[in-house]
Amino acid sequence: MDDCTSGEEDYYYSDRDSLDGLENDESDVQWVPPKGPSSKVITKESLLAAQREDLRRVMELLSLREFHARTLLIHYRWDVEKLFAVLVEKGKPFLFDEAGVTVVEKDDLDSFIFATVSCDICMEDVPGTAVTKMECxxxxCNDCWTEHFIVKINEGQSKRIRCMAHKCNAICDEAVIRNLVRKRHPDLAEKFDRFLLESYIEDNKMVKWCPSTPHCGNAIRVEDDEFCEVECSCGLQFCFSCLADAHSPCSCLMWELWTKKCRDESETVNWITVHTKPCPKCHKPVEKNGGCNLVSCICGQAFCWLCGGATGRDHTWSRINGHSCGRYKEDREKNAERAKRDLYRYMHYHNRYKAHTDSFKLESNLKETIREKVSNLEKKDSRLRDFSWVTNGLYRLFRSRRVLSYSYPFAFYMFGDDLFKDEMTNAEREIKQNLFEDQQQQLEANVEKLSKFVEEPFDQFAEDKVMQIRMQVINLSVITDNLCKKMYDCIENELLGSLQFGIHNIAPYQSKGIEKATELSVCWNPKDENTEKCPTPYSPNGIVTEPGRPSGSGSSYEGGCSSRNKRPRTGSLGSCTIDLNLPADVID
Amino acid sequence: MVDFARVQKELHECNKDIEVSGISIKLKEDNNNSLTHLTGTIPGPLATPYEGGNFNIDIVLPDGYPFEPPRMQFATKVWHPNISSQSGAICLDILKDQWSPALTLKTALLSVQALLSAPEPDDPQDAVVAQQYLRDYQTFAATARYWTETFARSSTLGIEDKVKKLVEMGFPEAQVRSTLESVGGDENMALEKLCSG
Known part of the structure; x- marks a missing residue:
């Protein structure tokens, strides 16, 4: 969102206005789920810096060289905690052996110099200087090593190139590989380096490529929780877990099913099964548009509409000659009814989902008109100088609309038969559905109200009236935010939380909107005093990367990089909402 | 490119101790004597249903040999859980991802021979054979033995081996050779003929 300027104004406004702003900020942090993931954008340039912290932790704890640490980390998929857990449980030799790490003293390697050596691969005698001994x-001979490396790199095995000896599990020293390959194929050596670097993205569940097309070249790293939604610096918002569009409060599975359902024409097919019957001769679907139950297809075949069986053409209004199908067959009726019911159910949810998505799209145009209105108001000489409530209200509207629209596919699956048929009884389901729908309705009502007020041509109004609208907008913003929060609470605790087969995780509600991943600083200094404090294997934070941002406490200000602290707040429109509570509270 | 110097050395080394190992590697004749297409021969291991058979294995060396594994498959039909009874394809890890350039054709053939004596029915190439191996070992062994008799005996014994065998029985070499020739190389018929005078 390109509201940077207004966002910055807000920031300074609240800063200079009162200290209350800061307090409010902190309470804000508290009622957002405490472990708000802080995501980072990793660019081609910062890729090395991004993995350095992990490497450093492993290198320090095990006093290893970098390539050994990398080998270990690649083997354990960059999960430092798991690596340390294995170390504690099974010990160093096991850890090293598993990953193919052999550590020897350098002297030991150098002591090996003969005039000529017989290479077991090419079976030639080669001078001792043209031979390389690995740590295992x-x-x-160097020629054979080079050939081996080239074959492996081309096979896509760069990350785990083993020694050539039979049954030797040792991973070769990346420096040796690089040097030898570069002599023959410089570009292949580069490729090898890139594969190694990108392992941090490819083999790491906390880092994923941004799914933008055309690809922006960035990757996103999250901390603590992979179920979250992020915004890449290229502007794309996506679900980190499934890489589809952001879809919370739908779970990834629900969203996948829903998009598939909407994409397929499966509902058209459903309509056909409900409203038509196939001709018993040519099998084309036939719709009955009136008349008696003897239907004739355009192919000439007559059949009974009741049972679909072929008949003769002789009939009276009450019966077809020689045909009787009055006996009750439960199955068929049930099926037809079910298809019909499913269709109506889907249509119900889809219509509402679509309505909110469409409004959301229309309201995106609002941004421009709102900006105009604000500038009109600013020209007027009034006692109102702060118009952040307008942008805040608009932003809250967008945010709530989103939540609302995705709450329909959620409800479709939550209370339908597709996913949770065996999870709850019908009675339970009804209670839960009522609970949820009450909240949904409340939210919906307030969102519509908010929408109405934001769209008022308030720049034409008298000052009193503008003040009234301001109050309404601020109030409704707070209310919808709280309602969203409550609905998420209900979803997370009452609905999904009580499931036995808890496979449905959703990205938590972010009052401030989808988190924008911040750029990882490239000039990262491993000797930073802040990071020296926390090389402990079991840091509660998981991967500690940016010293300037511990999770939401005042200590963040001593990091000495205030500009970095400020950026995430001022950069996104979401930060405006911090101020949002202030006027509302004052009004109360 | 295939490292021909190494292949030549390998052939030399392997065929040097043919007496001990029983394993031989020859150039495939119908392929312009190219070094990339070879035939290996392994004797069936003792105390297995394959005992007494001689199995030919078709070997193709890929361009990257020895850094890529040689492609091997049985040219002789064989009844074994890890070898396709149809195509002769072999399911053996060292011929796939566990290949190491330090291995040679001879060591690979030795591994194949070891596979004959120690089948791994849990990781089968031929599901039918593997099923039979697990459920009805007697029938499996009988079938394997029958296949060995039928496909791996007469046809695969080199003419020199047959000559040697008959000479060891006490017949003069010149006579053995001419008799074998007259019956088209069939060892049993030759023996009959030699005995009858």
Whole structure:
């Protein structure tokens, strides 16, 4: 969102206005789920810096060289905690052995110099200077090593190139590989380096490529929780877990099913099954548009509408000659009814989902008109100088609309038979559905009200009236925010929380909107005093990367990088909402 | 490119101790004597249903040999859980991802031979054979033995081996050779003929 300027104004406004702003900020942090993930954008340039912290932690704890640490981390998929857990449980030798790490003293390697050596691969005698001995102790001639590396890199095995000796599990030293390959194929050596670097993205469940097309070249790293929604610096918002569009409060599975359902023409097919019957001869679907139950297809075949069986053409109004199908067959009726019911159910949810998505799209145009209105008002000489309530209200409207629209596919699956048929009894389901729908309705009503007020041509109004609208907008913003929060509470605790097969995780509600991932600073200094404090293996924060941003406490200000602290707040429109509570509280 | 110097050395080394190992590697004749297409021969291991058979294995060396594994498959039909009874394809890890350039054709053939004596029915190439191996070992062994008799015996014994065998029985070499020739290389018929005078 390109409201940076207004956002910045807000920031300074609240800063200079009162200290209350700061207090409010902190309470804000508290009622947002405490472990708000802080995501980072990793660009091609910062890729190395991004993994350095992990490497450093492993190198320090095990006093290893960098390539050993990398080998270990690649083997354990960059999960430092797991690596340390294995170390504690099974010990160093096991850890190293599993990952193919062999550590020897450098002297030991150098002591090996003969005039000529017989290489077991090419079976030639080669001078000792043209031989390389790996840390596992196996030595072969450089030509053979090079050939081996090239084959493996081309096979896409860069991340785990093993020693050539049979049954030797040791991973080769990346520096040796790089040097030898570069002599013959410089570009292949580059490719090898890139594969190694990108392992941090490819083999790491906390880092994923941004799914933008055309690809922006960035990756996103999250902390603590992979079920979240993020915004890449390219502007794309997506669900980190499934890489589809942001879809909370739908779970990834629900969203996948829903988009598939909407994309498929499966509902058209449903209509056909409800309203038509196939001709018993040509099998085309036939719709009955009136008349008696003897239907004739355009192919000439007559059949009974009741049972679909072929008949003769002789009939009276009450019966077809020689045909009787009056006996009750429960199954068929049930099926037809079910298809019909499913269709109506889907249409109900889809219409509402669509309505909110469409309004959301229309309201996106509002942004421009709102900006105009604000500038009109600013020209007027009034005692109102702060118009952040307008942008805040608009933003809240967008945010709530989103939540609302995705709450329909959620409800479709939550209370339908597709996913949770065996999870609750009908009575339970009804209670839960009522509970949920009450909240949904309340939210909906307030969102519509908010929408109405934001769309008022308030720049034409007298000052008193503008003040009234301001109050309404601020009030409704707070209310819808709280309602969203309550609905998420209900979803997370009452609905999804009580499931036995808890596979449905949703991205938590973010009052401030989808988090914008911040750029990872490239000039990261490993000797930073802040990070020296926390190389402990079991840091509660998981991967500690940016010293300037511990989770939401005042200590963040001593990091000495205030500009970095400020950026995430001022950069996004979401930060405006911090101020949002202030006037509302004052009014109360 | 295939490392031909190494292949030549390998052939030399392997065929040097053919007496001990029983394993031989020859150039495939119908392929312009190219070094990339070879035939290996392994004797069936003792105390297995394959005992007494000689199995030919078709070997194709890929361009990256020895950094890529040689492609091997049985040219002789064989009844074994890890070898396709149809195509002769072999399911053996060292011929796939566990290949190491330090291995040679001879060691690979030795591994194949080891596979004959120690089938791994839990990781089958031929599901039918593997099922039979697990459910009805007797029938499996009988079938394997029958296949060995039928496909791996006469046809695969080199003419020199047959000559040697008959000479060891006490017949003069020149006579053995001419008799074998007259019956088209069939060892049993030759023996009959030699005995009858």
């Amino acid at each position: 102790g196996h030595n072969f």
